[in-house]
Amino acid sequence: MANGTPLKLGWLYPTLMSTYGDRGNLTCLQRRAEWRGIAVEVVALDRDSPAEAFAQVDVIVGGGAQDRQQELVMRDLQGEKGAGLKAALDGGTPGVFTCGSPQLLGHYYEPGVGQRIDGLGVLDLVSVHPGPDADRCIGNMVLKITASRLAADLQKMLGRVPYVIGFENHGGRTKLQTAEPFAQVIKGYGNNGEDGTEGAFQGNAIATYSHGPLLPKNPFLADWMLKKALERQRQEEVNLSPLDDAWADQGRVMMLNRLGVQESA
């Protein structure tokens, strides 16, 4: 059924970084490809993987980690592995990074307890946890995509740019420096609860606090990533066949109604 060179889906540290159902993003990409007859291969990028593997995937998925696990990941990413990952992202490999993983793509993360952890510096942002007793940012969220290139692509694919729904649960607060925000917060806290921005968008990578997980709830983002990855692989325009997303749509409508959000055209 499936044909062509398999699309390699790289999964960052499957056991260390999978806190809030984050593997749902990977499952979503995998199934949406398989359902369309596109061959995929899941590649775990972890402590036992060779450094080359990090640069040789078509899509990268990263999830959240507890503080201690995050430290282990950062230690492992020092050197060649980190450089490979950075090269892949700088080169335009599509990626989705939720929860804790945007923090490690920034310049540094200061945990609630313990030492500052240096990040990869792929994204121009910093994250600070205000301390173990500070309130966490928790709840359902609604986002309006503002990243200009992503919004333009979605407009072309769908004829509109739908709101993104999700759930956030983070202690750390992120401040963007020159990084472009992924979205504007319609409901929720976002990067820091203050400036109304959420996540970051760079190259073809989406970084966001929105888990839930992100992609099954917002399948248009999954399809955008698959399309990007296939086009990079095949060097030609790719149009994905449509899938039945009625349940995802109904779930979105239900959540927007519940939060009293009117989706503007």
Added chain:
Amino acid sequence: MVDRIRLGLAIWVARVVTALVRSLGLGAASVLPGSVARRIQPQALRLLARQYGQGVVLVAGTNGKTTTSLLLRSMFEDHGFSVTHNATGANLVNGLTAALLADANWWGRIDRDVAILEVDENVLRLVLPEIRPRVLLALNLFRDQLDRYGEVDTIARRWREAIAPLENATVVLNGDDPTLSEFGQQLEKQWEDLARVQYFGLNEPDRYLEEIPHAVDSIYCPRCGTSLNYRGVYLSHLGDYQCPSCGFAKSKPRLNSADWPQILIGLYNKYNTLAAAATAQLFGVEETTLRGSIREFKAAFGRAEELTVEGTPVRILLSKNPVGTNETLRAIVELSQDRPHGATVLVVLNDRIPDGTDVSWIWDADTEKLAQSAGTIVVSGDRLYDMALRLTYSQPQPGAGARIIPEADLDQAIKQALAAVPAGETLYIVPTYSAMLEVRQILTGRGIL
């Protein structure tokens, strides 16, 4: 003396409030009296808790608190102790106070032997200094309702800080849980008294899981961060492990699990059984009594409850986190493996406070086997589409496997699920906590229960 008078007054007022709440039909008054009493006598919890001649047992952990407490209660009662137990599941500070108040006389005197109090993970550190338990029983620490509690590591650290200063407490810990085992080993060093740190756990390699499930929390050494080597896993991250780097290993359990029978079904309940038995032994309960209590035990409300609805057998299996859900789904798939129509299941997913407001955990549960089986799965609850998507994404092609039917109206969903059960088969209802209450209400409202 003034303390005593004020406690008496607190009790009078709390009793009046209880009577009012009940007579106005406002509820079971499981929390409010505690809140009122603590206003009048802030020391109420301390003054009540210290009256138990045999002391207080605090029961903490993500899964199994109620089942274990009920079993421990039977063991104590079979031994001849009179017992206070916060059976309503109100396990925050006011609920605990209310539970003790209910067994006090008008002068604030309690003449029961022992109290068993289930305690919410995050409240434990607050009540430890007030209650000063004789035993703290810690069952496990799973990823559950993280939105309320923060991270597993943080919880363990807070527990350790709160228990360490208590000079007469004993801890009974799940030695198969690396975080709790490390917790105990730290206390052994700090207290320099091995008798005060006891463990329970499994010692039955023939019951290892074939592979480590996805929903595992801490398979890294809590001491040095290296990946733990597991000789085998019993469930989730509970198993026989050792750290290749610093030598940290599982603590030796007090009882040899292979020699002990268990209550109900499933490895979960083996742990619960051992936890209760190890604790009861510390109070001098004889082994023959313990075994008798285990034999006679009946399931608690909502947990593996069995009913008959319009002639169809129904099992309600409370399900609130990935680990518990995996165990539940595994049991359902096994029980209906050889049936031509597969299993008929009603899953009800709510996201209210008692359920945890974050439903993303369903993606950490291993739903593939059930979704790919031949059965019918009706889905309902506040977040039915989240669950419907989770199940669909478990299938190699949408529709290849179980029939998935989302139905927002719970009443309708129950009707449809009942109608889908082939003759002679069982309906499995898998609800979150608040959903379980709703399901029961509907079944009762129809006069079915």
